[in-house]
Structure formats: structure tokens, C-alpha cells
Amino acid sequence: MITRLALLIAILLLPTLAPAQEYVTVPRRLSDDGFYRLVACAAPPAGECAKPMIHWPEARRLSLSVGIVRADPSFPGYKLDLVDAAIDRAIAEINASGAYLVVERSFEPAPDIAFYLLDTPQDGIIAQTSSSLLDGTDLPIGRVAIRSVGNEIQEAAIAISRDINRREIASVVLEEMVQALGLPTDVRSPAYRDSIFNEDYNSVVWLRGQDAEALRRHYPRF
Numbered sequence: 546m547i548t549r550l551a552l553l554i555a556i557l558l559l560p561t562l563a564p565a566q567e568y569v570t571v572p573r574r575l576s577d578d579g580f581y582r583l584v585a586c587a588a589p590p591a592g593e594c595a596k597p598m599i600h601w602p603e604a605r606r607l608s609l610s611v612g613i614v615r616a617d618p619s620f621p622g623y624k625l626d627l628v629d630a631a632i633d634r635a636i637a638e639i640n641a642s643g644a645y646l647v648v649e650r651s652f653e654p655a656p657d658i659a660f661y662l663l664d665t666p667q668d669g670i671i672a673q674t675s676s677s678l679l680d681g682t683d684l685p686i687g688r689v690a691i692r693s694v695g696n697e698i699q700e701a702a703i704a705i706s707r708d709i710n711r712r713e714i715a716s717v718v719l720e721e722m723v724q725a726l727g728l729p730t731d732v733r734s735p736a737y738r739d740s741i742f743n744e745d746y747n748s749v750v751w752l753r754g755q756d757a758e759a760l761r762r763h764y765p766r767f
Contacts, residue, residue, distance in 0.1 A: 568731035568744040580732070581759040584742050587730040599693045599727045601646075601657070606764060609658065610651035611636065611722065615674060617664040620707050625662055627711055631718035632660065634750070638719060639726070642757045644764040646726065658701045658725045667708040678702040686713075689721045691729065701725035713747035723752070727763055 569583050571590060579590055586594035601609060611632060616625050636648045648658075661679060665671050667686055671679045678690035679702050688704045703721045705714075720741045733744040741749045741756050752760065 568733045570733040571736070572734065574734075574736045575755075577755055577758050577762075580755045581762045583732055584728045584730050584759050585763055596730065597693075597696055599691065599696050599698050600763065601698045601726065605657065606645060607647045609646065609648045609726075610653070610656035611648055611658040612651040612653065612656040612660065613662060614654060614656065614659040616662040617707070619664040620662040624707070624709065624711060624714065627714045628660065628662060628705060628718060631715040632722070634715060635719040635722045638752045639722065639760070642752045642760050643766070644757075644760040645766045646760075646764050648722075658703065658722065661702060661704045662707075663704055664707050665704070667706050669706070671704055674704075676702050679704050687717045687721055689724050689729070691725060691727070698727055710747075715750040716741065716747040719750060719752070720747075723756070723760060726760065728759055 569587055569589050571583070575583065575590060582588035582594065586598050587596045588594045613629065613632070633650065636650060639646060639648050659676070661674055661676065663671065663674070663684065665684045667684070669684055671682050671684050671688070674680055678692055678700070679688065682688060682690070684704055684706050686706050686709050689701060691701045692699045703725060705717070709717065723741060731742045731744040732740060737743045738746055739749060739754065741752070743749070
């Protein structure tokens with residue numbers, strides 16, 4: 546996403562916090578394997594991984610829950626409705642991707658992937674959410690934070706600022722949810738304007754082509 550909309554990924558690898566690389570710049574389209582390694586572990590073309598490969602544990606992959614756990618009273622109501630609908634559409638896209646995953650909507654207090662719809666302004670500091678993954682961090686527009694132990698994801702939190710543009714909600718929600726599945730790196734390239742991982746655009750609202758292939762490779766059926 547463009548700088549003001551960058552999704553800053555915090556991957557917690559106990560006991561330390563590992564620095565995150567937000568995107569990798571490439572001059573042209575990559576092979577399916579090259580694209581997958583870029584979004585999964587920040588590997589540049591023909592290069593080594595800059596992040597660890599992380600996955601949700603196998604025992605949880607067919608019942609991953611996602612839900613809104615906090616919506617500040619001042620978060621615009623019409624945007625809340627749009628986020629709510631976008632979550633359902635994103636679930637449908639992920640479940641139809643062919644990956645060995647089933648994501649379910651949850652209305653319980655502690656889903657695996659938790660959405661926080663915050664009064665925090667763009668570029669403000671997140672505070673008093675009771676989420677150790679989010680509090681004290683900045684919020685350009687959206688932020689996804691992932692806690693993993695070793696290579697296994699334990700929980701993910703997604704924050705959305707009150708200042709998000711309504712026309713970008715569906716794309717941002719889908720990208721954040723897919724990144725919360727363990728594909729946390731964007732790609733910067735004019736060749737990838739059709740990708741949800743594009744650093745410079747928030748317009749894609751479906752999982753197609755190499756985006757879906759990357760998710761299938763991360764969670765193969767066989």
C-alpha cells in the first residue's frame with residue numbers, strides 16, 4: 546500500500562520482536578515460486594528469506610475464527626457496516642481459494658484474527674485497546690500484527706483507523722486478513738497492480754492468480 550496506507554506488520558518471535566520488512570521492490574512479474582517466497586518471507590528475486598515462514602498450526606487451520614472485537618463509538622457507523630460486510634466477502638474469497646484453510650466468522654470475544662475499529666486518527670498511536678500486539682504502535686490506516694512462537698502463529702490482530710477511505714475498505718480488509726494468515730510482505734511493482742499485495746494501490750477485492758496460488762502454496766491440501 547502507499548505510504549500513508551502502509552500495513553505495518555509486527556511478527557513477534559518470542560522472546561524478541563523481529564524487525565519487519567513491509568515490501569520488496571521488483572522490476573517485473575515473478576515466477577509463482579518467486580512471488581510466493583516474496584510475500585511469505587520477504588525474499589527478493591533469487592535471494593534469501595528476510596523473515597521466517599510462519600503458519601497457523603495444522604490443528605487450527607480448518608476452524609480459524611475472525612471477528613470484530615472492538616468498534617469505538619466514534620468509528621463512523623457506515624464504515625463499520627462496510628468493514629463488517631468486507632470481512633464476510635474476504636472469508637468467502639479465502640475459503641474459495643483452494644488453500645487448506647477454513648475461515649469462519651466469530652462473534653465470540655477472542656477470535657483467532659481480531660479486528661479493532663479504532664478512533665485513532667491516521668498516523669496516530671494506538672492506545673488502550675488491551676491488545677499487547679497493538680498498543681503503543683502507530684496506525685497509518687491499517688495495521689496487522691501477528692504473534693508467533695517458533696514458526697507457528699498463535700494470534701493476529703488487525704486495526705483499522707477511523708480515517709480509512711470507504712472505497713478502500715474491501716481491499717484493505719482482504720489484504721490484512723490474508724497477511725494475518727502468514728503472508729505478511731507487500732510487493733512494489735507496476736507489474737502487480739492486480740495484486741492485493743501491491744504496496745501502492747488499494748483496489749483489488751478478490752483472490753486471483755498468484756495471490757491465490759501463494760495462499761495455496763502456504764497451506765497446501767496435499
